[in-house]
Amino acid sequence: MIDKEIFLCSICNINSGTCNEDCKFCSQSVRYKADIDRYKQKDIKLILDEAKTARDNGALGFCLVTADKGLTNKSLDFVCFIAKTLTIEVPELRLIACNGTANLEQLLTLKKAGIKAYNHNLETSKEYYPQICTTHEWDERYETCLNVNKSGLVLISGGIFGLGESQEDRISMLKSLDSLKPSSVPINFYHHNEALELEPNPLNINEAFALIKKTREILADAHRIMVAGGRELMFAERQNEIFEYGANSIVIGNYLTTNGRVISKDLDMLKSLNLKVAKKVK
Numbered sequence: 001m002i003d004k005e006i007f008l009c010s011i012c013n014i015n016s017g018t019c020n021e022d023c024k025f026c027s028q029s030v031r032y033k034a035d036i037d038r039y040k041q042k043d044i045k046l047i048l049d050e051a052k053t054a055r056d057n058g059a060l061g062f063c064l065v066t067a068d069k070g071l072t073n074k075s076l077d078f079v080c081f082i083a084k085t086l087t088i089e090v091p092e093l094r095l096i097a098c099n100g101t102a103n104l105e106q107l108l109t110l111k112k113a114g115i116k117a118y119n120h121n122l123e124t125s126k127e128y129y130p131q132i133c134t135t136h137e138w139d140e141r142y143e144t145c146l147n148v149n150k151s152g153l154v155l156i157s158g159g160i161f162g163l164g165e166s167q168e169d170r171i172s173m174l175k176s177l178d179s180l181k182p183s184s185v186p187i188n189f190y191h192h193n194e195a196l197e198l199e200p201n202p203l204n205i206n207e208a209f210a211l212i213k214k215t216r217e218i219l220a221d222a223h224r225i226m227v228a229g230g231r232e233l234m235f236a237e238r239q240n241e242i243f244e245y246g247a248n249s250i251v252i253g254n255y256l257t258t259n260g261r262v263i264s265k266d267l268d269m270l271k272s273l274n275l276k277v278a279k280k281v282k
């Protein structure tokens with residue numbers, strides 16, 4: 001089932017740092033006053049530039065991310081406007097939306113505007129979730145993923161490791177994810193920001209490699225296991241080894257509030273490993 005080619009994805013925070021929720025790992029919450037860029041709506045020209053850069057560097061996926069608990073009428077209109085514009089201007093990209101909790105009607109509206117997939121992560125296990133967020137419930141997240149499957153959009157769903165969760169929590173999250181049958185599973189490794197209350201990520205590199213492998217094993221039906229945020233920090237000089245453990249997708253360029261490494265370094269890494277970049281979505 002696993003695709004052998006490496007799928008590249010780029011993420012674009014079309015609104016940033018304005019969320020009222022209290023997710024303890026998230027520097028975009030207004031509660032923690034992290035030193036990040038905060039804005040309501042990114043200029044369409046900047047979004048177009050980022051989309052073209054992503055395409056020119058071989059990305060197939062382009063993810064439009066909003067920092068909010070879920071879609072509002074206003075943010076839905078904005079995402080749809082961008083999706084329609086990008087569909088015309090940069091048709092090579094497969095558009096993904098990542099806008100928090102969403103109902104079926106909202107998802108169908110996104111689909112009509114040109115969005116092909118929706119990313120909503122479970123983040124951690126149902127049992128551990130109250131420790132990292134008190135302003136909304138894990139069940140709402142699961143429900144949104146079910147809505148994505150109902151809508152006919154492709155589901156992308158994963159989580160974050162290194163939030164202080166136990167190994168049982170990690171397995172529980174992976175089993176919950178498998179029950180949703182996502183096409184792609186982004187796994188993130190917590191990148192500590194000193195403004196956040198959460199302790200720094202306690203995982204060592206071997207534990208992190210083992211978690212990629214475990215994700216691949218449990219989500220055997222998923223087309224892609226993506227190593228997303230925290231890759232550079234967690235794996236440093238050994239990033240090239242993530243593919244041996246089952247990863248077949250990465251995020252290129254910058255993350256939402258942290259910088260990724262220079263894209264050419266990632267492309268050189270794939271070349272040196274004789275790994276081909278996926279040219280179409282399966």
Ligand code: SF4
Nearest residue numbers: 019021023026029068
């Ligand atoms: S809901 Fe999303 S954007 Fe808001 S604090 Fe939680 S993770 Fe961050």
